[in-house]
Amino acid sequence: MKLQSVRGFKDWLPEEAIKYQHLIEIARRELRLANFQEIKIPVLEKTELFVRSIGEVTDIVQKETYTFEDRNKELLTLRPEATAGICRMVIEHGLYMRPKPLKFFFIGPMFRHERPQKGRLREFFQIDVEFMGNLTPFYEVELLELALKILRSPVEGKRDPFNLEINSLGCPECRPAFRDYLLGALEREKEKLCETCKERLLRNPLRILDCKKEQCKEIVGKLRPISEFLCKGCKEHFEILKSLLEERGLSYIVNPYLVRGLDYYVRTIFEIKGEGLGAQDTVCAGGRYDFLIQELGGPELPATGFAIGLERWALCALGEEGLPAILEEAIKPQAVFIPLGDLARRKGLGIVKTLRNSGFKIDAFFEERSLKALLREADKRGVKFALILGENELKEGKILVKDLHKGMQKLVEENQLLEILKES
Numbered sequence: 001m002k003l004q005s006v007r008g009f010k011d012w013l014p015e016e017a018i019k020y021q022h023l024i025e026i027a028r029r030e031l032r033l034a035n036f037q038e039i040k041i042p043v044l045e046k047t048e049l050f051v052r053s054i055g056e057v058t059d060i061v062q063k064e065t066y067t068f069e070d071r072n073k074e075l076l077t078l079r080p081e082a083t084a085g086i087c088r089m090v091i092e093h094g095l096y097m098r099p100k101p102l103k104f105f106f107i108g109p110m111f112r113h114e115r116p117q118k119g120r121l122r123e124f125f126q127i128d129v130e131f132m133g134n135l136t137p138f139y140e141v142e143l144l145e146l147a148l149k150i151l152r153s154p155v156e157g158k159r160d161p162f163n164l165e166i167n168s169l170g171c172p173e174c175r176p177a178f179r180d181y182l183l184g185a186l187e188r189e190k191e192k193l194c195e196t197c198k199e200r201l202l203r204n205p206l207r208i209l210d211c212k213k214e215q216c217k218e219i220v221g222k223l224r225p226i227s228e229f230l231c232k233g234c235k236e237h238f239e240i241l242k243s244l245l246e247e248r249g250l251s252y253i254v255n256p257y258l259v260r261g262l263d264y265y266v267r268t269i270f271e272i273k274g275e276g277l278g279a280q281d282t283v284c285a286g287g288r289y290d291f292l293i294q295e296l297g298g299p300e301l302p303a304t305g306f307a308i309g310l311e312r313w314a315l316c317a318l319g320e321e322g323l324p325a326i327l328e329e330a331i332k333p334q335a336v337f338i339p340l341g342d343l344a345r346r347k348g349l350g351i352v353k354t355l356r357n358s359g360f361k362i363d364a365f366f367e368e369r370s371l372k373a374l375l376r377e378a379d380k381r382g383v384k385f386a387l388i389l390g391e392n393e394l395k396e397g398k399i400l401v402k403d404l405h406k407g408m409q410k411l412v413e414e415n416q417l418l419e420i421l422k423e424s
């Protein structure tokens with residue numbers, strides 16, 4: 001039997017890993033500057049956590065989770081997203097008693113049993129950001145600006161492919177009226193809905209609003225938008241948010257059909273879409289979840305957050321193929337060290353360590369092959385310097401530095417080596 005990875009679970013080859021790590025570093029830097037603290041939550045949680053947070057009737061919980069009994073017959077689920085786990089952590093460790101706002105982020109894999117396709121995997125990475133505390137629209141705008149800054153950072157100076165869409169889902173006071181209206185209006189058109197939406201009508205009617213099927217879009221397009229149903233508080237909140245976005249020069253589209261796949265959102269929700277991604281074009285999604293922490297047994301603690309899908313971000317910002325020039329350089333060593341003969345190899349272990357201690361990225365060849373063959377290997381890697389330690393060099397206590405790009409060479413002392421590398 002040929003061994004293969006599980007469908008929808010991807011390996012990261014080095015040239016892919018470097019792209020993802022590059023983006024993760026960008027996100028980490030920005031999040032730290034905004035004083036978000038990195039945390040880690042477990043890959044596995046009790047199934048109940050996701051049923052209670054994401055919602056029993058959502059697509060994620062009903063169809064997408066990896067759920068199984070472990071050897072003790074405990075029902076467990078691989079996390080399909082991070083918000084639920086972070087809320088559990090905040091409650092379990094009493095983090096809500098710390099000075100607020102609480103600002104956390106987590107980067108790691110999520111698992112959903114969906115149909116794999118472009119931009120859709122079964123194991124995918126998210127950069128998840130959560131903000132908990134007294135949530136004025138200012139914080140929401142701060143967070144939106146942060147999300148956009150992170151996403152746009154790798155495409156700086158190029159065409160901006162990212163578009164922000166926002167909507168308000170109302171609150172427990174006004175949403176029921178919209179839901180009732182929706183149920184009534186859709187019930188009358190039921191026969192024309194797609195099979196999935198027929199089902200959604202019973203368990204999750206809001207989700208019908210963002211069905212991608214033409215037949216459903218046509219029906220949805222004739223509905224009254226949720227904005228007509230918002231209560232005074234929700235309306236005001238949304239107006240302030242929009243005016244702040246405008247003041248900040250952040251362009252947005254109000255998409256009245258925007259809903260999220262998770263039950264816990266109230267008021268502001270948003271998606272940042274990336275051009276050129278096809279059907280799976282939402283790179284970042286999030287919104288407010290003011291009551292979730294309370295519903296999970298914690299105190300009243302309004303919150304908001306977003307998650308960036310790392311693979312989709314990479315597709316959009318760095319393209320599908322090839323490596324951007326900045327990363328080309330990042331995967332190359334600055335020099336390869338080529339010792340010839342056993343004595344040189346022995347001494348070489350120490351030299352290589354010293355060079356690395358000084359912060360240089362050094363590859364070393366310790367196999368018994370001819371200089372010519374090893375230089376060819378160095379060339380293949382596109383590396384600039386070959387540092388050769390042969391019998392003569394050993395005798396003189398020097399190293400031969402060969403500039404493979406310029407075709408020049410120079411015999412130098414070990415300490416001069418550092419200067420040469422620094423200048424490169």
Ligand code: ATP
Pocket residue numbers: 081112114119120121122123124126260261280282283284285286307308309310311312
């Ligand atoms: P979608 O509209 O793709 O179904 P969602 O509403 O399920 O997304 P969220 O749960 O909000 O998405 O996840 C946030 C982000 O995580 C998405 O915008 C996307 O970038 C990424 N993401 C979600 N599911 C997948 C997946 N199966 N494969 C790859 N990335 C994903």
Ligand code: MG
Pocket residue numbers: 261
């Ligand atoms: Mg989904």
